[in-house]
Amino acid sequence: MIELNDDASTIFTVGQVQSGPPCCDPVPSMQVANVSVRYGTRTVLDQVTLDIYKGCITALIGPSGCGKTSFLSALNRLTDLVPGAHVSGRVLLDGQDVFDPKLDLMALRRRIGMIFQRPNPFPLSIRRNLELPLREHGVRGRQVLAGKIEATLRAVGLWDEVGDRLDSPAMALSGGQQQRLCIARALVLEPDVLLMDEPCSSLDPISSAVVEELILRLRGRYTIVIVTHNLAQARRIANYAAFFWMKERVGKLIEFDGCQQLFDAPKHELTAAYVSGARG
Amino acid sequence: MPLLAASAAAAALILLLVVLFLVREAWPVLGQGGWRKFFLDDAWYPLEGRFGLSPMIWATLAASVGAVLIAAPLGVVSAVFGHFYAGPAVKKLYSMMMALLAGIPSVVYGLWGLTVLVPLIARFEPPGASLLAAIVVLSLMILPTVALTSASALESVPQSLMRGAAALGMTRKGQILGVAVPAARVGIVGGILLALARALGETMAVLMVAGNVVQTPHSIFEPVRVLTANIALEMAYATGTHRAGLFASALLLTALVLLLASVAARIARNPRHG
Amino acid sequence: MASQAGDRAFLAINYLVAALVAGVLLWILADMAWQGVQHLSWEFLTEQPRKSGRAGGIAPILVSTTLILAVAIAAAVPIGLGAAVWLAEYSKQSGQFAAGTRLSLDVLAGVPSIVFGLFGNAFFCVFLGLGFSILSGGLTLACMILPIFIRTCEHGLFAVNNDWRLAAAGLGMSRSSVIWHVLIPAAAPAIVAGLMLGIGRATAETAALIFTSGYVDRMPESLSDSGRALSVHIFDLSMNISGGDKAAYASALVLVVLIVAINVLAVALSDRWLTRRIVTA
Numbered sequence: 001m002i003e004l005n006d007d008a009s010t011i012f013t014v015g016q017v018q019s020g021p022p023c024c025d026p027v028p029s030m031q032v033a034n035v036s037v038r039y040g041t042r043t044v045l046d047q048v049t050l051d052i053y054k055g056c057i058t059a060l061i062g063p064s065g066c067g068k069t070s071f072l073s074a075l076n077r078l079t080d081l082v083p084g085a086h087v088s089g090r091v092l093l094d095g096q097d098v099f100d101p102k103l104d105l106m107a108l109r110r111r112i113g114m115i116f117q118r119p120n121p122f123p124l125s126i127r128r129n130l131e132l133p134l135r136e137h138g139v140r141g142r143q144v145l146a147g148k149i150e151a152t153l154r155a156v157g158l159w160d161e162v163g164d165r166l167d168s169p170a171m172a173l174s175g176g177q178q179q180r181l182c183i184a185r186a187l188v189l190e191p192d193v194l195l196m197d198e199p200c201s202s203l204d205p206i207s208s209a210v211v212e213e214l215i216l217r218l219r220g221r222y223t224i225v226i227v228t229h230n231l232a233q234a235r236r237i238a239n240y241a242a243f244f245w246m247k248e249r250v251g252k253l254i255e256f257d258g259c260q261q262l263f264d265a266p267k268h269e270l271t272a273a274y275v276s277g278a279r280g
Numbered sequence: 281m282p283l284l285a286a287s288a289a290a291a292a293l294i295l296l297l298v299v300l301f302l303v304r305e306a307w308p309v310l311g312q313g314g315w316r317k318f319f320l321d322d323a324w325y326p327l328e329g330r331f332g333l334s335p336m337i338w339a340t341l342a343a344s345v346g347a348v349l350i351a352a353p354l355g356v357v358s359a360v361f362g363h364f365y366a367g368p369a370v371k372k373l374y375s376m377m378m379a380l381l382a383g384i385p386s387v388v389y390g391l392w393g394l395t396v397l398v399p400l401i402a403r404f405e406p407p408g409a410s411l412l413a414a415i416v417v418l419s420l421m422i423l424p425t426v427a428l429t430s431a432s433a434l435e436s437v438p439q440s441l442m443r444g445a446a447a448l449g450m451t452r453k454g455q456i457l458g459v460a461v462p463a464a465r466v467g468i469v470g471g472i473l474l475a476l477a478r479a480l481g482e483t484m485a486v487l488m489v490a491g492n493v494v495q496t497p498h499s500i501f502e503p504v505r506v507l508t509a510n511i512a513l514e515m516a517y518a519t520g521t522h523r524a525g526l527f528a529s530a531l532l533l534t535a536l537v538l539l540l541a542s543v544a545a546r547i548a549r550n551p552r553h554g
Numbered sequence: 555m556a557s558q559a560g561d562r563a564f565l566a567i568n569y570l571v572a573a574l575v576a577g578v579l580l581w582i583l584a585d586m587a588w589q590g591v592q593h594l595s596w597e598f599l600t601e602q603p604r605k606s607g608r609a610g611g612i613a614p615i616l617v618s619t620t621l622i623l624a625v626a627i628a629a630a631v632p633i634g635l636g637a638a639v640w641l642a643e644y645s646k647q648s649g650q651f652a653a654g655t656r657l658s659l660d661v662l663a664g665v666p667s668i669v670f671g672l673f674g675n676a677f678f679c680v681f682l683g684l685g686f687s688i689l690s691g692g693l694t695l696a697c698m699i700l701p702i703f704i705r706t707c708e709h710g711l712f713a714v715n716n717d718w719r720l721a722a723a724g725l726g727m728s729r730s731s732v733i734w735h736v737l738i739p740a741a742a743p744a745i746v747a748g749l750m751l752g753i754g755r756a757t758a759e760t761a762a763l764i765f766t767s768g769y770v771d772r773m774p775e776s777l778s779d780s781g782r783a784l785s786v787h788i789f790d791l792s793m794n795i796s797g798g799d800k801a802a803y804a805s806a807l808v809l810v811v812l813i814v815a816i817n818v819l820a821v822a823l824s825d826r827w828l829t830r831r832i833v834t835a
Contacts (some may be wrong), residue, residue: 076724078720081719081723083646083721084783105726106726107726109724109725109726110726113724114721114724116717116720116721116724118717120715120717120736121721121723122718122721122722122740123718123736123739131725132725132727132736133725136726136727136728136731137727157714182721185721186724187726189725189726206741283638284637284638284639284640284643284644286642287632287633287634287635287636287640288637288640288641288651289655289657290633291633291634291637291658291700291704292651292654292655292658292659294658294662294697294700295658295659295662297673297677298662298669301673301677301681302577302672302673302678304676305672305676342757354571354574354575357568357571358571358572358575360568361569361572362572364568365565365568365569374576377579377580379817380814380817381579381583383755383813383814383817384583384758384813385757385758385759385760385785385788385810386760387760387788388586388788388806388809390789391802391803391806392582392585392586394792395792395799396582408768417688420579420582437642451558451561452561453560453561454561456564458702477664479668481666481668481762481804482666483668483760484760484761484789487793488789488792488793508668508761510667511668511672512668512671512761512764515765516765524671527672530669530672533669534665534666537665537675538661538664538665541661541664545660549763
């Protein structure tokens, strides 16, 4: 449940900002073993193995084209939608095999939410954007829906801004507001894991900072995997970091470690070169 | 989703049904090698078993090609005017007017032709209802189509091409005739072919002004009957082989129109360069 | 310089032709409107025709026309929308069938209207036994407007932002839910525009209706009655009724105004829909 904070000075109400890594329970929420992704004959990602820890923010860093987005799409099986996409390996979510063909895909996507690079609220009203996924997953009753919508909008700090005009078009919101609405749309289903594909990269600096602050406050309550090109951002918010690089035109995981360690004492020379800005 | 697939199937089925039923109705004539009758018989006296379509085929071609010869240059020049010479307000007005005219029903053009054009022609060369009237009315009807398709073909000529021409110090005329129109020629030709197809298939307006006498035209002032008008006129009372003959002529016309349309489509797909 | 003179001459030709074309076409319209207005009156719109239409009004004809259009829309929209959605969203699975469907629709779009009239007569009136009726006419028109309606809807659905499909998938929404709640509303402007285009074409149709919905100019009592459409009425008045010119002009004016109104409505509706979705940078 999302709690409401009485402190009027804070915009966001999802817990206090938890400072410093690692501060959370190093229990794996998702376990990834030897996952490879190929589209047709072209392999974009090869043999990735890492653990995603509960309540922590895991940052996926590395230059463009290394398969980070494909990796993210494999975790919630969005790759199923791409014709010719093949994913091999194993992904466990709290012990359950994600690639099991008998798995209830709708239930999986309720537990794993996704935020995309370009904000993509539906061309409907703000209220409908949040109602639609709830109704889809069986939530009924005007009071119940309205309550969940208000709570979620408060959690992302949009209630004060749009609470009085929930029936106005979502597309009329600013970029930053749209992205926060998309986060709200994912949160309203009360997921365990949030996958974010460069959520701030198409926003202006101020909106970017607002969204980043929100992501920080989600830590602890949600498990977050975030793809980012912004190394400073990764340093600021991530508990764990995974560094990807392209070798022979195939994306590979080079190093996975606690964020602090990866940046300050990288084990691999490529990692050192990338985080220092010498390469990438 | 099965319901959706069923809708798509239903839509696809329509063409099949059309062809099926046309052939079914036309079979009495087609089955006996009737095709040859269309071209070998000397005249159209269906009640006596003579199905010579040649005069009407000539009339159809004469009216349609004549209309295209008038409408194509005028339409293309109108489009050039709209795109290169008119200010934005005039351009918008012009294209709105063309769109409006393209939507006017053919009976309305026919009505005008019948009450204004035919008497006008009759003053010089009676009877007035003639091939010429058909050509004029048809060209009025297809002109907006040519203008609109040429306009959109000109719109899609890349700006960089025009800028390059201007940078070479070409005159406006040179830029348009030498660069823009050739670059847009695929769309323009396609539009003209489509207009020709439309003229061939047009029924009401031509029926109302062409005089409807079955004869091969030797002068543009003579009354003629086109294929479509023939069908419309005689369907009301045709039975048996006569009716079958009309259906067969409809198949012939459809084949011709579709041939044109496919040529236009092929040109659009494979523009010859050079 | 010779090239400058040539340039100026070309410019003059352009203006001349444009003025000529615009002038002639507008003169025709204005002349007809003027003649038509003279015979137009409230009684004209609300009374039955008398003396074969030379006098009286066009009320039953307006009713018949509306009913024919209503039948055409009722038949074309569900089938057309369903087919368009299937083509835009599901055709990847059965590429052959989809290609075949698209081809058949393209071919159908080129068939002349008199041929549709013959088909309608042979299939709806005779084979299905519907006789000369508003139903036959409406269904024939539906066949005519389906190709363009489906093509416009399909393009509208294709153009819908793929981001929305991904977002909906990420939220675990079912395919039909996405189509019904997100994609169709998003493509609504294109769908409405396609429908209006079809209606505009259907209203102008004559040749297809003469042999399917018939000539009867009495007030229709049911869909299986024969009814005369406005375009057919104009045709009858000008060709078969001497002295029917005035009434023909007035009817033509009503028809043109109707078509213009439909087109203006289409543009206004799609504009309104588009402004409701202001996309910010």
